[in-house]
Amino acid sequence: MRSYGQYCAIARALDVVGDRWTMLIIRELLVRGECRYTDLRDGLPGIATNLLADRLRALEAAGVVTRRQAAPPVAAVLLTLTERGRALQPVIDGLGRWGIPLMVEGPAPGDEFRGRWLAWPAELFLSDHRPEEAAVAIVLRTSAGEAPMVIETVDGAVHAREGECDEPDAILTGTPHTILGVLSGQVTLAEARDRGLGFEGDADALARVQPHALAA
Amino acid sequence: MRSYGQYCAIARALDVVGDRWTMLIIRELLVRGECRYTDLRDGLPGIATNLLADRLRALEAAGVVTRRQAAPPVAAVLLTLTERGRALQPVIDGLGRWGIPLMVEGPAPGDEFRGRWLAWPAELFLSDHRPEEAAVAIVLRTSAGEAPMVIETVDGAVHAREGECDEPDAILTGTPHTILGVLSGQVTLAEARDRGLGFEGDADALARVQPHALAA
DNA sequence: CCGCATCCGGGGCGATACTG
């Protein structure tokens, strides 16, 4: 990026991560961890391939991303955030928190979606109200072809990860918008089921982590 | 900005504040509060006037900025952040914190600087180690023509603001880089004075708020 | 299939000039 030419901490930060697509590349690397060029491409629908290559080079030069060869059997380059790169987590979190209100209207026509993008809303809205009880796991399925998300309670906190789960306490199936409504507590489970949400398992497991705002 | 077309909180946020210059406009409005178009221009050296106008329109449409007429005597438009706009403070703070390490090498040739940009480093590095004592005020002067910054202790916290101060406990005069070195504790007062820092007043007032890292 | 490089059209951006 063209430098702003300002001796200011914020401008200097934006000189490195202010380019178009750059923060979304950081988002993908934060939520996926180490992954391949092609994985990044899949997680960044709309990006031009040359731009992704350019950005990765710039981020590598800036000490934000590192590149390493995968183990012999799979000939692939693996990309990871450095410690310096992971230090951008608060910025991404802040952006995600600020962006949540922009999602209540649902996706615009043609909007892309990936299940793992629910990780921030999930960890933002949910908390474990009964940490003394046994841990629960809730699976979110937003699309048939995609890997589901698993929401798990761990020591009173709630974490979201990509992947399967052997014996989930509950399974939610539906559109991203509907699932987001349930996670945020803006829609009750009953309402959501009327709107097409699929639900299996223990409703209490869901209530345990849902925000208390339901009372309002 | 062209939308990223992704139903994701971070992408949605960047659809609004991801454009070039936009976050720096937010920075200026956060640190200055209500101000005029021309004030913004001065605080954003390098921006094209049409871009500033474009961005302000977009931010107004997005509910981030509001515009109002000043009181009759001065015919001027005053721009302010809305509540929604001020909610970007954590993002700006995160960027500023992340950008601090990029400033230790000093300004590049031709870099612009404004005294008020020291507000983030000041509040980030400094803390009041003896809150039980009377409040202190330290003035920073980085340039003859510019308004100085005042650092004040208030209830154990440290705040930075633009403006003068009647009876400061200490006055630092020097280049931004030198002053930053002192504020961050990377350079001792004695070293900084050797490098051209001007210092008047009570060295103890400075030590009271400087980071403890000096021991290292 | 992976990881790019290259080419090309369009528009955002930057600089300057100008106006109510």
Next chain:
DNA sequence: CAGTATCGCCCCGGATGCGG
């Protein structure tokens, strides 16, 4: 003071090609 007008350039987006 607060913008609008204009213009060249380069970044961006989309498509294609290509070596490993």
